[in-house]
Amino acid sequence: MKSNKFRSRLARSRQSLSRGLGQLFTAKKLDDSHLDDLEDLLISGDVGVSASQRIVTQVKRASKAHRVSTVESLNSVIQTEMLAILKPCENLPEMTGHPYVMLVVGVNGVGKTTSVAKIAKHFQQQGKSVLLAAADTFRAAAVEQLHTWAERMDIPVIAQHQGADAAAVAHDALTSAMSRNIDLLLIDTAGRQHTHSDLMEQLKKIKRVLAKVDPNTPQEIMQVLDATTGQNAVSQLRHFDSAVSVNSLCLTKLDGTAKGGVVVAIADEFKLPIRFIGIGEGADDLRPFSAESFVDALLLQD
Numbered sequence: 001m002k003s004n005k006f007r008s009r010l011a012r013s014r015q016s017l018s019r020g021l022g023q024l025f026t027a028k029k030l031d032d033s034h035l036d037d038l039e040d041l042l043i044s045g046d047v048g049v050s051a052s053q054r055i056v057t058q059v060k061r062a063s064k065a066h067r068v069s070t071v072e073s074l075n076s077v078i079q080t081e082m083l084a085i086l087k088p089c090e091n092l093p094e095m096t097g098h099p100y101v102m103l104v105v106g107v108n109g110v111g112k113t114t115s116v117a118k119i120a121k122h123f124q125q126q127g128k129s130v131l132l133a134a135a136d137t138f139r140a141a142a143v144e145q146l147h148t149w150a151e152r153m154d155i156p157v158i159a160q161h162q163g164a165d166a167a168a169v170a171h172d173a174l175t176s177a178m179s180r181n182i183d184l185l186l187i188d189t190a191g192r193q194h195t196h197s198d199l200m201e202q203l204k205k206i207k208r209v210l211a212k213v214d215p216n217t218p219q220e221i222m223q224v225l226d227a228t229t230g231q232n233a234v235s236q237l238r239h240f241d242s243a244v245s246v247n248s249l250c251l252t253k254l255d256g257t258a259k260g261g262v263v264v265a266i267a268d269e270f271k272l273p274i275r276f277i278g279i280g281e282g283a284d285d286l287r288p289f290s291a292e293s294f295v296d297a298l299l300l301q302d
């Protein structure tokens with residue numbers, strides 16, 4: 001059942017790619033103009049220039065070897081190459097250290113707070129004790145939003161008043177997690193400040209303050225990216241990664257977008273682990289990333 005929901009949430013991305021591939025394959029033999037069309041199709045599906053070229057190169061090779069005679073065989077070459085690009089993203093940071101601290105970052109509106117709640121629930125269901133830190137002190141509503149989720153899931157939250165120092169909230173949360181013997185501390189952060197550089201300074205400060213309490217923390221800096229923003233997500237990642245060294249990703253809103261190919265672009269360019277993908281607004285609409293299921297959902301026809 002779960003995998004059906006996953007497939008159906010990715011339907012728009014799958015349909016847009018497969019329709020294009022079907023149209024491409026009206027001729028008997030793939031020639032160079034078809035390969036250009038294939039590259040355009042992949043790029044317009046947000047697969048990114050470099051990953052699209054990589055895939056087209058493989059299709060060209062297979063075509064020369066007469067291995068691409070049907071739309072299914074074309075699909076299968078694309079599938080194999082996408083899988084090769086995505087597979088390394090399954091190498092997640094190992095969750096060692098106690099508490100394990102995930103600092104969740106990203107621009108406003110990408111789904112940080114929602115993802116923090118979903119991730120909390122995911123690990124709670126695995127029997128881990130979880131604590132949340134409301135370090136988005138920029139907006140009062142952000143703290144409120146986290147509280148609402150946490151109450152529903154019966155998970156404790158550390159928060160302060162609006163405008164409080166985000167690093168102080170993170171500090172409190174970590175010391176509290178240590179004294180309560182918590183397994184996992186999830187820190188929600190702001191996505192907007194007066195300026196972009198303020199935000200990056202704040203995130204760096206949170207990192208410093210955490211490391212002072214426990215030099216192993218934060219073990220994971222997870223950037224949340226909204227897949228519907230396509231190539232914008234790529235440039236957001238470039239900025240955050242250069243400022244705070246992101247070591248995992250959560251890609252949200254893959255439901256209802258035709259831009260699911262952006263996952264391939266991000267994997268190809270950054271080779272960063274993808275821990276989760278978001279496929280809806282509900283608490284259960286989160287899936288651990290699997291390269292196989294993702295490629296199947298993107299390319300395998302019903």
Ligand SMILES: Nc1nc2c(ncn2[C@@H]2O[C@H](COP(=O)(O)OP(=O)(O)O)[C@@H](O)[C@H]2O)c(=O)[nH]1
Pocket residue numbers: 106107108109110111112113114115191252253254255256277278279280281285
């Ligand atoms: N469709 C869909 N909406 C999502 C997903 N994740 C988050 N959202 C919605 O995106 C909006 C912004 O989310 P929020 O967590 O507040 O973003 P933040 O500003 O980064 O903390 C909310 O309306 C969420 O319900 C997802 O995977 N799919």
Ligand SMILES: [Mg+2]
Pocket residue numbers: 112113114136142188189
């Ligand atoms: Mg938020």
